[in-house]
Amino acid sequence: MSRRSNYILRRLFNRRRRRPISTADGIGFIYIIRERVLSNGCWILKIGMTNSLDRRLKEHRRDCPNPNRRLWRFKGVGFRRRVEALFHLKVESISVDRPRTSCPFCHRRHQELFMLTPHQISNKLLPLFARLS
Numbered sequence: 001m002s003r004r005s006n007y008i009l010r011r012l013f014n015r016r017r018r019r020p021i022s023t024a025d026g027i028g029f030i031y032i033i034r035e036r037v038l039s040n041g042c043w044i045l046k047i048g049m050t051n052s053l054d055r056r057l058k059e060h061r062r063d064c065p066n067p068n069r070r071l072w073r074f075k076g077v078g079f080r081r082r083v084e085a086l087f088h089l090k091v092e093s094i095s096v097d098r099p100r101t102s103c104p105f106c107h108r109r110h111q112e113l114f115m116l117t118p119h120q121i122s123n124k125l126l127p128l129f130a131r132l133s
């Protein structure tokens with residue numbers, strides 16, 4: 001279990017929100033990939049950002065042969081780096097876990113994965129999606 005406590009996540013969120021926007025930041029995509037659905041109904045989601053979604057998805061396909069991915073994308077997000085960092089902390093705070101186990105398809109430990117129950121997805125993640133789009 002590598003999910004951090006809500007107290008720590010709230011502190012990190014507030015600190016990150018106060019940080020000035022980096023000059024490397026800019027408009028781009030935030031994407032959410034459903035990597036797999038567990039037998040208990042939980043979803044494993046990957047959340048990332050990029051300024052070139054085609055390139056990033058090609059990299060994902062090259063690095064890991066998972067055939068079951070499903071993608072949601074939000075384009076034209078201003079300050080994608082800042083939004084991604086804050087979104088990671090928010091999603092972690094509503095999740096069951098931030099798994100660090102090795103992937104069944106490529107045997108690596110992917111970063112930025114989150115495990116959510118169907119209830120957390122419909123009641124907490126969907127409202128966050130709505131704020132992104």
Ligand SMILES: [Zn+2]
Pocket residue numbers: 063064065066103104105106107108110
């Ligand atoms: Zn993999």
